[in-house]
Amino acid sequence: MPSYAAVLRTPHASRTFAAALLGRLSYGVLPLPLVLTVKNATGSYAAAGVVMAVFGACSVLLGPVRAGFVDRYGPRRALLPLATAYAALLLTFALVCWRPGAPTPLITLIAALTGACCPPLGPTMRVLWGRLMPDRAMLQRAYSLDGVVEELLFVAGPLLVGIPAVYAFPAIGVLAAAGLVLVGTAALATSPIATHSGDGPAATGAPGKRSRTRIPGLxxxxxxxxxxxxxxxxxxxxxxxxxxxxxxxxxxxxxxxxxxxxxxxxxxxxxxxxxxxxxxxxxxxxxxxxxxxxxxxxxxxxxxxxxxxxxxxxxxxxxxxxxxxxxxxxxxxxxxxxxxxxxxxxxxxxxxxxxxxxxxxxxxxxxxxxxxxxxxxxxxxxxxxxxxxxxxxxxxxxxxxxxxxSVPVAEPAVARSSVPSSSVPSSS
CATH class of the missing domain: 1.20.1250.20 (MFS general substrate transporter like domains)
Known part of the structure; x- marks a missing residue:
């Protein structure tokens, strides 16, 4: 069986994986400053809880729709517009909440739109792993490595922002999340493997026929x-x-x-x-x-x-x-x-x-x-x-x-490894 090092030595794998992780780090960084920004702007933890709930609901419920764009149009054509809109909305969110007194309904609306635009970096990276890995044994390593490293990013995210700075100026953490997702998504979408022409319409980045509404076996x-x-x-x-x-x-x-x-x-x-x-x-x-x-x-x-x-x-x-x-x-x-x-x-x-x-x-x-x-x-x-x-x-x-x-050895393990003790969402 190949090693984890062999996975990273695969052409374009390290670059693509690093880009995806940089973008996904945004989702680990965001929750704490988002809550504190709303609390400072409204003076209410209840309002912060409502905003986070709306953001999370829009992100989760519309996740399959956004992923469907990747399947139909390819990573470059689907991810770049989503990441641009997502980063712009985070910037708007930070500006609206920069000073106390921001209206809660407006903040909630911006949070809903932001959650609706989260780039589906996790699902996209799993698709790209399937193109990068030459066999199922290496795919098993790739998906396990992907999940574990992403999990560690979610744990380390608040520390990387700097908890003291976030508590003093939490909107800075929101801006940092916007920058991370924009840079990481751009690097991922422009990776050579993201436009490799070998796996259907999504692989070429050209529009194809609409995906099946129902996927048997889920x-x-x-x-x-x-x-x-x-x-x-x-x-x-x-x-x-x-x-x-x-x-x-x-x-x-x-x-x-x-x-x-x-x-x-x-x-x-x-x-x-x-x-x-x-x-x-x-x-x-x-x-x-x-x-x-x-x-x-x-x-x-x-x-x-x-x-x-x-x-x-x-x-x-x-x-x-x-x-x-x-x-x-x-x-x-x-x-x-x-x-x-x-x-x-x-x-x-x-x-x-x-x-x-x-x-x-x-x-x-x-x-x-x-x-x-x-x-x-x-x-x-x-x-x-x-x-x-x-x-x-x-x-x-x-x-x-x-x-x-029917496959006797090494069915691949795919995934996002998740520690559900935290309240942060998965990488959309």
Whole structure:
């Protein structure tokens, strides 16, 4: 099996990947300064919450539509207008909120338009990885590396902006996000591989026939991605509640770090293994293990046990999400790959947002160990239902996972590795 270094040595891979990461860093940088900018302009955290909710909803719900533009017109013709509009709207947002007293309805409207224009850099990069990698084994490495590095960018984003400076002048962080997405997207869209003529209309950058409205085979990855989001959306809140209940609120940073490290290690190891099981089997198995680990973590006797339990939980986050993207990619045709990944991405982010809201209602009303069990239920149910349906299909057809199980070695792991303990959205 090729190494991760071999992936980056592929012609045009390093340049294209670096450009995509630079643009996606904007999404990691933006949430904190966006909230603080609105709060300073309106004097209300409630207004900031509403604005963030509107921004996130428009970004997530319209993600498949924007990805469909990439499928139909190619990265250059689709991404550059979106990035230009997105950066211009962020600039407008920063100027409107520069001084206190900005009207909340106007800020909310600008936030909605900004979310609607987010360039789909994650789905586009996954499509380009498919063109860059000569075989499925290298694609497995590429997608795992992509997911882990993006996850680290989301964790490091606020630090790179400089939290003290953001608190003093939060609009500067919004301007930094605008600059990052504009430069990164321009570099990505002009990469040689982005206009390589070998994969349908989107590959040439020329308009082609409209993509299929329905993409068969997305039900399983979308269902599991949504369940993973539901289960893990409130992990951050549960971690805070757990550390506070044990008299160690300062330990939350170690718990969060453990989850991030666990997910990064899990993603890299997952991408490096020659898997003999098919993609659907791996998706259901990792989801099941994730649910079990999350439920068990709530019964930790103290913080010193909970932190390693969080790391163990993290081991299964990246593989589960990675494999959901893989199956979506396999289900899509050459004219709908970006859109297929965007649907899974939307399901994951919608689940994460819902899970965060649900956990906010549970904490303080339900015993903490039971909270962990309850938030693990969605992913456990999704995995259990998937195994039952596979067994029934196997009984009818003799092989429940023909599209994946027929490949004996190294089905690729695709993906965005995500640590849903954070509230930031995926890279659109």
């Amino acid at each position: 039900a399983l990855p979308m269902a599991v991605a949504a369940a993973v989001g539901l289960s893990l959306g409130g992990v951050g809140l549960l971690g805070i509640a757990f550390t506070e209940s044990h008299g160690r609120p300062e330990a939350i940073s170690w718990v969060e770090a453990s989850l991030v490290v666990g997910s990064a290690v899990g993603g890299l190891v997952y991408g490096a293994v020659n898997w003999r099981a098919g993609a659907r089997t791996r998706l259901l198995a990792t989801a099941l293990l994730l649910g079990c680990a999350l439920a068990a973590a709530g019964f930790s006797p103290g913080v010193y046990v909970y932190a390693p339990a969080a790391a163990i939980t993290g081991l299964f986050i990246a593989p589960a999400i990675t494999t959901a993207y893989l199956i979506a990619d396999e289900a899509a045709g050459p004219d709908s790959r970006a859109r297929a990944g965007a649907w899974v991405n939307a399901a994951l982010n919608a689940g994460t947002s819902t899970g965060t809201a649900v956990v906010g209602l549970l904490v303080g009303r339900v015993p903490l160990p039971l909270c962990f069990v309850l938030v693990a239920v969605p992913v456990l149910c999704a995995a259990g239902t998937g195994f039952v349906l596979r067994s029934r299909n196997r009984g009818r057809n003799g092989n429940a996972d023909q599209s994946s199980e």
